[in-house]
Structures are given as structure tokens and as C-alpha cells.
Amino acid sequence: MDGYIIGTIIKAVLILLILSALAGFGTYLERKVLAFMQRRLGPYHVGPYGLLQILADGIKLFTKEDFIPAGANRIIFMIAPAITAATAFIALAAVPLLPEFTIFGIKVRPIVSDLNIGLLFVIAMMGVGLYGPLLAGMAQENKWGLLGSARTAVQFLSYEVVTGLSILAPIMMVGSLSLIDFNNYQAGGISHWIIWKQPLAFILFLISGYAETNRTPFDLLEHEAEIISGYATEYSGLRWGMFFIGEYTNMITIGFLASLIFLGGFNPLGFIPGGIAIILKVSFFFFLMLWIRAAWPHIRPDQLMWLCWKVLMPLAVLNILITGIVMMV
Amino acid sequence: MEAIAFYVFGILITALFLVTVFSKNVLYAMSALAAGMVLISGLYFVLGADFLGAVQLVVYSGAIMALYAFGMMFFDATRDIKEKNQAPLAVFLLSGLSALILVVIFAAPQIGHNVRALLATPKGMDNPHAIGAVLFTKYLIPFEVAAVMLLVAMIAGIVLASKKMEVSLSESDDYLVEEHEMKEQK
Structure with a gap:
């Protein structure tokens, strides 16, 4: 029992540290990839290939004054970024990150908590994460912030139905909500991946995943050209950084979910061992998010709602219906 | 272990819902409500009803988000609201009712010893399967x-x-x- 608790704490701390660092590295990657796609150079002054830019940005974030506007609701204003960051990491607790491995003679399962409802828990926690932007926007006495939080509510009420319904069809096939069961279901190699049986569900999940992490076609919450910075308008320093870490962690979580549910998870891929396979898959999804950010324009909040409720939701329901019929026959 | 978790969750939930009722600030009230709902799911997890806990999270986070949207439309979230009580009779009746409910809550464990589940949870199934089995039969x-x-x-x-x-x-x-x-x- 003691060993279990200590092991869990070690895993949690490791995930926290690695992902916070990855969030910093993610900003660098995002700037480099966007620059490459737009034929710019991106960060290149600080260090080799601009790599030390991460460090410089980190120093800036940590030392910047933490400013709370006079008219703001202080407590809520201070709590809001913590909600985003914390829920992003809590969601990751139920995601199996790598296959089991042995280190110093101890068998390690790289999942903090193997819930038998893992998938539902992750989706729920990521949904709760949107309370961060919502509260942040309402707590600062700023019209742009308020618009940002109004858009958060619109976004949440739009995408959540699609997320739930799109993964329902794979859940019906696997017959479990545990992400490890999803992984084992696809253990037979590439031809067993769920994406071949559920291509529509995969696309729907990806689209709603972008809305969930507020990535570009749907980044209404802080649409710079329209509402300054939306919910983050009055934030500075470390509190703003926490929003950022939360967003990047959510991106990585969506990458893990998509690869675990649809792309065979951490099963070995030919000669590539499972651990490296899933990291490659997640990196691909991360890159895809940046690619889409470079390629697509923003859409309006009402367009998002139209898309989710009038196009994606009927498609998802149809998909479930067809899956059900096929499974029964 | 479970008792500690239960009391921590219980105290926090009660405190948060008290804030919801007594706060004059919309933002505090709604945030406390949301936090309370999230913590209630903790109670489900303690009881081993994982599925219901997650559903509680999904459903109430969405529902309260809609409530926030209304709050945004009707109130200035950074100011306190002046409350006026225009119906003393309603207050009288409601406080009587809550007193009655309190009595029932504290009396329930005394008379609840012989309460048994009509349909015991199916053995050998995990929580979501058990709920599905009961929901589509009994x-x-x-x-x-x-x-x-x-x-x-x-x-x-x-x-x-x-x-x-x-x-x-x-x-x-x-x-x-x-x-x-x-x-x-x-």
C-alpha cells in the first residue's frame, strides 16, 4: 500500500514536471512551425536555432509583475488560471501514457490512476477546465474579458455534445470506458485500428477536440483580432502562463486520446516499440494542430454553434445508429 | 481512509453551498455552486460509483455553464446585488420546510437500519456494466x-x-x- 502511494506520487510529480516543460517547448515548436509555414524564420536570436528563447520567455513570465486590476473580483481572478492548469493535469491522470516497463526491477504502469471509466473522466475533467477562462473573463472588470467568457460558454455548449457522441461509437465497439481496454482491443496491428472502422467518429472527435482545446479554427476565447485577448486580457506573468500550460497540456491530452482511441495506442508498430510509437502519434497530432492553425482562418461563434449542432451532431448520431445496427446484425 | 475523504468532501460541499445561498455576489454564488457540484462527484467516487461520479461532472459542469451565461446577461458580476425580500410568508414557509428536512436527515440513520437494496448490484461486473444491466432490466x-x-x-x-x-x-x-x-x- 505504501509503495503504491509513493509510486503514485512519483508518477504525478514526474508528469507535472515533464508536461510543464513540454508546454514551454511547445510554444517554441509552435512558433517555429508557424514561421516555417508562413516563410518566416521564427525565434532564432537567442541560443542555437533560437532554442534558448524558451528559457528567456520563462524568465520573463516568472519575473513579470502579477497584476490584479482594481475593479476585479480578486479571489476568483486569482483562482481561475489554477483551475485551467489543475484540471488539465487531473484529466491526464487517467490516461495511460506509455506501455508497462520495468525499471530497477519494479514494474511500472505509466498511468496515475487506472479508473474503469477513464475516458469519461478525462472528457469530464477537460470540460470542467473551461471554467478557468469563464471565471477569468467574468472576474476581471473588462468588456473584452466578459465577451471572452461569453464565448467560452458558447463554445462549451457547442462542442461537448459532439465529443460525447463521437466517442460513443468506439465505446460501443470496445465495450469498455477504460483507455487500457481500448489499447488492448487494437493490439493486432495496423489493420485492427479503430480508425478504419470508425473514420467518421475520428474526424468528429478531432474537430470537437480542437474546439475543446480552443485551437485555431475555433479559438474564439482569445481571438486577438476581435476581442484583444478575450478572457486573458487582464492577465500577466505567471497567472497568464498557467492558462498557457493548461492549454498545451490539453492539446497533448487530446493527442493521447486520439491515438489511444483510434490509432492503436501504445501497441508496438512493426519494428517500432510501443512507447516510441505513441510518442510519434502524439507528436503528429500536435503538429497537425499547428498545421491547421497556419492553414485555417478563425470562425465566428455562431458558425461554431451551427457547425456543432446542425452538422456534426446529426452525423455523430447517424454514426452511432449505423454502428449499433452493424453490431446487432 | 474513506471516512476522512467523506468528511472532507461533506464539510467542503456544505460550506460551498452555504456560500451559494448567502453570497450577494453572482460570481461567488455560481462558482461555489459549480465547485460544490464537482465535489459531490467526489462523494460518488468514494462510494465506488465511478460512472455516476463522472456523469455528475459532465452533466453539472454543462448545466452550470448555462447558468453562468444567464448570470452574465442579467448581472454585473463584479458588483454585489441588493437583495430585497418581498414575500415574508415564503421565507417563513421555506425556513419551516428546511427545518423539517434537517430533522428528517438526522433521523434517517436511526430508522434506516433495515433498508435493503431491492436489486443488489450484479456481482463480477465493473460499475458501468452493472449500471447498464440494472437500467435495462429492472x-x-x-x-x-x-x-x-x-x-x-x-x-x-x-x-x-x-x-x-x-x-x-x-x-x-x-x-x-x-x-x-x-x-x-x-
């Missing part, structure tokens, strides 16, 4: 009735909101909407 009719009720609510919502549905408010200017209304009146 409790099929209540389940379907609830589904019909939700359908009725959905249709009622569509009927209430369906005016001018074919005109997108953000795409058209006001005069277009007015024109549409004129046409309808003819």
Missing part, C-alpha cells in the same frame, strides 16, 4: 419515462426558441429581421 420503464420527459422538454424548448429561426441574427442587420416580421404579419 428499471427499464422509469428509464424510458425519463427519456420521454426529456424529449418533451427538448421539443418544448425548440418551440419556445423557434421564432425567426431561419434568420441568423448575427448575419443580418436589424432591418432584415424587421422585414421578416412584416412579412409574417402579412
